[in-house]
Amino acid sequence: MDPEQRSQTISSEFKENKEKETWRRTILLSFQSLGIVYGRMSTAPLYVFGSILPQDLKSDKEIYELFSFIFWTIAIIPLLKYAFIVLTADDDGEGGTFPLYSLLCRHAKLGLLPSDRSASEIVDHDRGSPMIKVLSRARKAIEKHKSCQYLLLFMALFGCCMIISDGVLTPSVSVLSATSSFKRSLVKLSHRLISAQKTREHVDNILNRLPVPMACAILVCLFALQHYGTQKIGFLFAPIVIVWLIFITGIGIFNILQNPRILHAISPLYMFRFLKKVDIRSWKLLGSIVLCVAGSEAMFANLGHFSKKSIKVTFVCLIFPALILCYAGQAAFISKHLGTSDDNVNLSESVPDKNLHHAFAVLSVFASAVGSQATITASFSIINQCQALSCFPRVKVVHTSDKIHGQVYIPDVNWLFMTLSVGITVGFHDIAPIGKATGLAIISGMLVTTCLMSLVIALSWGKSLFIAASFLLFFGSLEAVYLSSCLLNFPRGAWFLTVLLLLFFMVMLSWQYGTVKKYQFDVENKVSVEWLTDLSPGLGISRLPGIGFIYTDVVSGIPAFFSHFITNLPAFHQVLIFVSFKSLPVPYISEDQQYLIGRVGPKEYKIYRCIVLYGYRGHIRDSDDFEDHIISSIGEFIAREEHDHEALTSPEAMMVLGRTMGDGNALIPLTVSSSNNSQQTLPNYKALRNPSDDSAEGSSAPVRRKRVRFVLPKNRPQMNDSVREELQDLVDARESGTAYFLGQSHVSVRRDSNLLKKFLIMIYVFLDKNSREPPVALNIPHAALLEVGMVYTI
Incomplete structure (x- = not known):
């Protein structure tokens, strides 16, 4: 057997072994994905309605209409778009913005990365990559105009920056919302135990300052756990998410039984009623509603840590029904008690038994820390991909698993994220502005995925332009609605995303530009053999x-x-x-x-x-x-x-x-x-040695x-x-x-x-x-x- 045939044989065997997945392994990966992928989406109820100012909600009908948006947004974006369509566009089991770009680079030859074309063609042949021989008009136009190729690279880098920025913002907004609920629980407990008015006021002043330092301490502990790797963290966090899902599902069912009319809002007619009488005030509310799909992009970006089947099965069978029941119950409670208290928009207030408030407060703190894990691991994956393709500076990458190569930990980035998250928490000390910036990051990343996915459908999969355009228009129009709402909230906190975008984008763009220019200088100044x-x-x-x-x-x-x-x-x-x-x-x-x-x-x-x-x-x-x-x-x-x-x-x-x-x-x-x-x-x-090993070598034989x-x-x-x-x-x-x-x-x-x-x-x-x-x-x-x-x- 010649080398080429042997390469094709081993490559095919590698793919077959990777595609074989027993139900036992699927269940194991599904369990781990609860603690990594779906913690973010499961804890979103803490701040979806909570990031809305109570005075912006005018009537119970408006609550029904907002729940209709939540139901159909979750059904369309994470369920239909990601679970059933985008996950199929994996790059040999890897997901995220850069794998989509790599498909276009490899199959349609539209990339600008400095790689040797002859080497790429050899590997494409050995891997059996389906090259498109018939040049479509879109592909001809992109290959002819260099500006189109630069636009594709810009979109890929922009999407990566949105995911990385989300990895900084999410830990802050998740943990701060949970500590705020914990503070409210302690305030109620103190009022129950203390009768003196002056003592109550003094205790309230102390407790009001508690959320920020408590959130900072939790963030430090969360980022300190990252070096243990995806597998260990998944086993540690998954039970917390399971208990959390059971808890919020039970709360949702109870509140639905108290106000079953909320189920009528599943009808899309409620969305049309909202759009019919929309104004700037109500349009801004959608900027908070989009947070219900927070973590959808992490389903795709974390694909390398798990598998398509495990991610899809977990979402369809557990996450989707639990979230719908939770949001329905919360909307039913808010609509029934609208105007009675400013705290009614918070999930903790919908807990039926007041004795369970304290248990909910403690559980929400743990769940919020878990909820941040999805974006952190997704950011590690994206940065690892960008670094390998010369779009991010050289940082140390630790592979935490011998079996699943996509599970990585990046120490330098981890401590940078911790510093930024703590700084955001201390600087804003309020979930509303952080939530606005998070929503803009989420929807911007989703729009980039939609655009790149439509190109993959047309150029990589070889489908008709009609199918690609339909995908772009259907999902892009919904995401554009939310994007316009988030942009209206730009002065109310979403502006901070621009700071993070400029920071990460300039780092990635300058490194890619410098690397390409150095490579071109080497090529131009080499001498002949x-x-x-x-x-x-x-x-x-x-x-x-x-x-x-x-x-x-x-x-x-x-x-x-x-x-x-x-x-x-x-x-x-x-x-x-x-x-x-x-x-x-x-x-x-x-x-x-x-x-x-x-x-x-x-x-x-x-x-x-x-x-x-x-x-x-x-x-x-x-x-x-x-x-x-x-x-x-x-x-x-x-x-x-x-x-x-x-x-x-x-x-x-x-x-x-x-x-x-x-x-x-x-x-x-x-x-x-x-x-x-x-x-x-x-x-x-x-290459990667423990500093303690060096000291041991210097003192021993x-x-x-x-x-x-x-x-x-x-x-x-x-x-x-x-x-x-x-x-x-x-x-x-x-x-x-x-x-x-x-x-x-x-x-x-x-x-x-x-x-x-x-x-x-x-x-x-x-x-x-x-x-x-x-x-x-x-x-x-x-x-x-x-x-x-x-x-x-x-």
């Missing part, structure tokens, strides 16, 4: 024993920083390997098609090129034996090259290989032990690490002498030591650049200096690292 193989002997270059790894972003030619090094120091190693990392707009690259191996120049120069492919959910650079696999793959390439006619006829041909170390036909790996102070030129592979040596197979008579000789040279070079060449960039701005470009590059330089080092640099010991400075004029 002939410069190294033909002209360099005239410079008196000598060959040194050992292997030289040259890490570069370009996938053809010689990078400018290495030619600069050779010009000033005319010597390089016996074996050179140009290594490039290329992220592709796909979630994962299977291990059997992870490397593209080829030659640079004639055979006698022993110069090779290795392109390492990875998806936006992969973590290839964190592997301990990464470079051992590269050497093993190059050995396989040398052994197979004699039988590959394409490689013989084309000097730039690349061969698809995988992590074959241990079962290859060329080099046999042997594991030996080596102390960390005996071979300074050997790589220290561990030298640590013995595993080191792989390669030997040639003895009984291979079919191996040609030239192949055996080249393999032996590779083994000898490995034993002589390894050096690593890395370009050190210094970015400067052209004097004739406009103000916007100068501003973007200035932000990029600041982020580059303060972000995490390139992962490849973390794997290299300083004694073997050669950094070559280059000035990038952009």
Whole structure:
């Protein structure tokens, strides 16, 4: 079986194993999803009506009409749009704004991300991706006009920023609303126990200051739990959500029985009555009603943490009926007691038994903390995807599960979110303005998903433009109604979303712009292979024993920083390997098609090129034996090259290989032990290490690490002498030591650049200096690292 057929076989097996899902696993994931995905949607009743000012509600009929909006909004957006349509647009099990964009990049070739087209085409072929051969008018127009492609990238980044901003706002509004309910419960309890009026007033003043510091303490505890990972947090939070759903469902049923007329409001006629007599005051109320679908986007964004079946089954069978009963009961209670008290709009007031108020207050505090989890994990997923596709600065990503690769934790972002959430809570100390900003973030993210989804239907799925336009008009018109209402609330708190949007969008846009410009500079300033193989002997270059790894972003030619090094120091190693990392707009690259191996120049120069492919959910650079696999793959390439006619006829041909170390036909790996102070030129592979491990190493005896040596197979008579000789040279070079060449960039701005470009590059330089080092640099010991400075004029 040739490499291409083997890649297709393993890729198909990978997909089949991923699609197989037993009911036992579905139930387990459904249980975990309650604590992660649906905590947000389940706690929305705390602030949907609570974020409405009591004086804005004029009659009980208006309450009925608002409940009609709630019922049909939940039925149309999370149930119909997300559970039954958008979830089917997953990118090999991954969901969110960027996976939708990646589908357009891969299937319709509409992306602007700096990835190698030849590598993308090879992976598309191996994965069996359905490329659209018939060019539709829409696709022709987008491919022809560069501005359309920039618009798509802008929409993708904008949607990601909305989800990230929601991840900052939701913990604040959820926890603050719960602590406010807890405060009201304590006030009632104090009035029951204390009879003196002055003492009551003094206690009330103390309790009125309680929600904000209590909310801040809960937020700190919530974000401190994130490092335990999705699985552990899901098992911890799921029972709380189950108890919460049972509680609010029971409250809803009781209040419905007290006022069964509320069920008539399920009729859409009540919505038309509302629209018939609408004015600016009542139109603003929809800005709070849209919070009932808060967490819908998290259903799709958290898809990589769970599965489509588990998310859909949980919502249809449990979340949807529980929420409808809860909102119906709350609307029935408010309509019956409208005007009697300003607190009647709060969910806690609808609890029938006053003795249960305190239990409800405590439970709501725990449930609100759980409700924030959906947007936090969704933000981690989105940022991980953006970072892999060069749209977010380098941050440390911790994969918290060996079985589900989409479960990630990002420490730096986690503490940034905690700081922003606490700051928002202290700054606003009121759920109304925070709720307005949250509603605008929710509906803006949904509109972006609707627009990208309509393009996926037309360009990726190959459906007719009529179907795509129908999807856009049906769901987009409803979301546009809510968007207009949220914009009316802009002066009342929604303005703060603009601050968060500018913060995150400028970070993402500047990093993407700087990365693309640096890549273009590298491509424009690379030198040809002939410069190294033909002209360099005239410079008196000598060959040194050992292997030289040259890490570069370009996938053809010689990078400018290495030619600069050779010009000033005319010597390089016996074996050179140009290594490039290329992220592709796909979630994962299977291990059997992870490397593209080829030659640079004639055979006698022993110069090779290795392109390492990875998806936006992969973590290839964190592997301990990464470079051992590269050497093993190059050995396989040398052994197979004699039988590959394409490689013989084309000097730039690349061969698809995988992590074959241990079962290859060329080099046999042997594991030996080596102390960390005996071979300074050997790589220290561990990229993500605990600081406590470093201190332990410094105080103890030298640590013995595993080191792989390669030997040639003895009984291979079919191996040609030239192949055996080249393999032996590779083994000898490995034993002589390894050096690593890395370009050190210094970015400067052209004097004739406009103000916007100068501003973007200035932000990029600041982020580059303060972000995490390139992962490849973390794997290299300083004694073997050669950094070559280059000035990038952009």
